Amino acid sequence: MIIAITGAVGSGKSRVAAMLASALSCDCIDTDMVCRQLLMPEQSGWFELKKQYADRFFADDGQLDRTMLREAVFADPTVRQDLEEILHPRVRQLVAKAAEDVAAKGKYLLVEVPLLFEVGWQEDFDCVVAVYAPTSVCGARTSQRDGVPHQQVESILSLQLSSEEKAKRADLVVNNGGIWAATVLQISHLVRQLESNGLE
Numbered sequence: 001m002i003i004a005i006t007g008a009v010g011s012g013k014s015r016v017a018a019m020l021a022s023a024l025s026c027d028c029i030d031t032d033m034v035c036r037q038l039l040m041p042e043q044s045g046w047f048e049l050k051k052q053y054a055d056r057f058f059a060d061d062g063q064l065d066r067t068m069l070r071e072a073v074f075a076d077p078t079v080r081q082d083l084e085e086i087l088h089p090r091v092r093q094l095v096a097k098a099a100e101d102v103a104a105k106g107k108y109l110l111v112e113v114p115l116l117f118e119v120g121w122q123e124d125f126d127c128v129v130a131v132y133a134p135t136s137v138c139g140a141r142t143s144q145r146d147g148v149p150h151q152q153v154e155s156i157l158s159l160q161l162s163s164e165e166k167a168k169r170a171d172l173v174v175n176n177g178g179i180w181a182a183t184v185l186q187i188s189h190l191v192r193q194l195e196s197n198g199l200e
Contacts, residue, residue, distance in 0.1 A: 001194065002099045002124070002126050003128075004113050004124075004128045004129065005017040005028075005110055005129050005131065006113050006116040006128065006130055007132065007133070008114075008133070008160055008163045009138060009160065010140075010141035011132060012131055012133060012141070013112060013176075014030065014112060016129075016131045016174050017030075017131075020190065021110050024108045024110070025108075026108035026110060027102075027110070028111070028112060029094075029110070029112065032114060034091050035087050038090055038091070039066075044090060045086050049064070049086055052086075069083070074152075074159075092121065095124070098111075099111075099124070116128065117161055117169050118160060127172065127194070128170045129173070129174060130167045130172070130173050130174070132163050132173050132177060133176050133177040134163065134177050137177050142156070174190060
C-alpha cells in the first residue's frame with residue numbers, strides 16, 4: 001500500500017509521518033528532501049536550473065543560494081513554475097519507482113507530499129492521509145521553528161490549500177492541532193485501520 005502524507009506547512013506532517021513509518025515498519029520518502037537533493041551541485045535539477053537561469057541563483061563555488069531562490073519563487077510566479085517543471089517530474093518518477101518495488105513485495109510505503117492536491121498527484125496513491133492543524137497554529141509553529149516573519153509565513157500558506165480543504169479531500173485525517181498525546185492516539189488508530197485492510 002502506497003500512502004501519501006500531506007498537510008499545510010507547520011501542521012506537523014513530518015513528525016506524524018515518522019511515527020507512522022515506525023509503527024508500520026516501512027520507509028518514508030520526504031519529497032521536500034528529494035527536491036533539496038536534486039538541487040545539490042552536479043545533480044540533474046541543479047544542472048537544469050543553471051541551464052535556465054545561468055548564475056542568477058548560484059554562488060561562485062556553484063552552490064545554490066537557496067534563500068535567494070526561495071524569495072524569487074514567492075515573488076515571481078514564472079520562477080515558481082520553472083522550478084516546479086524542473087523538479088516535479090523527477091520527484092514523481094523516483095516515487096513511482098519506489099512504489100513499484102514496494103507494491104511487488106506487498107508492503108507499505110509512506111510518501112510525504114506537502115502540495116499533493118495542489119500538484120494533482122493524489123491518484124498516484126492508494127491512500128491519502130492529511131495532517132490537520134488550524135491555520136493560526138500552522139503559522140505560529142512555522143514562524144517559531146524557522147525563525148521567519150509572520151508575513152513570510154502567510155505568503156507561504158497563501159500558495160497552499162487550507163488545512164480544512166486538504167482534510168476534506170483526504171481519505172483519512174490526523175488532527176495535530178492539540179497536544180501530541182492526542183495525536184499519538186490517532187496514529188495508533190490509523191495503524192489499526194490500515195492493517196485491517198489485510199496489509200501487514
